[in-house]
Amino acid sequence: MLIHVRELEVRAARFDVEIAPGIIDFLDSELRQTGPLKARGRAELVTGALGEIRVSGHLAVDMEAACDRCLEAARYPIDTDFTLYYRPVSEGYGDEKEIDAGEAEMGFYEGESLELNDVLREQVLLALPMQRVCREDCKGICPQCGRNRNQNECHCQVASVDDRWAALKELK
Ligand SMILES: [Zn+2]
Numbered sequence: 137m138l139i140h141v142r143e144l145e146v147r148a149a150r151f152d153v154e155i156a157p158g159i160i161d162f163l164d165s166e167l168r169q170t171g172p173l174k175a176r177g178r179a180e181l182v183t184g185a186l187g188e189i190r191v192s193g194h195l196a197v198d199m200e201a202a203c204d205r206c207l208e209a210a211r212y213p214i215d216t217d218f219t220l221y222y223r224p225v226s227e228g229y230g231d232e233k234e235i236d237a238g239e240a241e242m243g244f245y246e247g248e249s250l251e252l253n254d255v256l257r258e259q260v261l262l263a264l265p266m267q268r269v270c271r272e273d274c275k276g277i278c279p280q281c282g283r284n285r286n287q288n289e290c291h292c293q294v295a296s297v298d299d300r301w302a303a304l305k306e307l308k
């Protein structure tokens with residue numbers, strides 16, 4: 137769905153969409169959408185800011201990605217309210233460096249319209265945890281034998297940092 141700036145000048149645009157997996161490209165081959173993405177909300181122009189669009193609403197979707205530690209598929213259900221801001225690239229705003237930390241959720245759009253699917257992708261990426269792990273205490277893969285340590289406890293001896301320091305001291 138395209139959000140047309142000209143139409144927002146007349147009134148806010150409402151959306152209520154259900155998007156099947158495969159339609160939004162998350163630009164990350166590790167990341168999969170495993171169910172319909174449901175989003176509803178509104179897009180409106182921010183008063184007094186030239187062409188700035190605020191998109192707010194609610195988004196729910198189940199995502200799946202490989203765990204950073206054990207590489208098993210891990211599920212990330214997202215169910216969140218959101219507000220994102222978009223500025224036109226052309227109105228002298230362009231330079232991303234001018235944006236301070238408080239405006240981190242600021243994006244840009246080119247031309248006369250904003251693609252809702254791009255907004256939803258952005259929000260899904262923001263809602264995912266920085267570190268994608270299947271669970272807090274995931275033990276990961278053993279660097280020695282390559283076993284998933286959540287499934288099999290191996291008995292490899294991994295030299296700790298302290299041991300290596302001790303070995304260095306003995307060399308002196
Ligand atoms: Zn894991």
Ligand SMILES: [Zn+2]
Nearest residue numbers: 278281290292
């Ligand atoms: Zn091992």
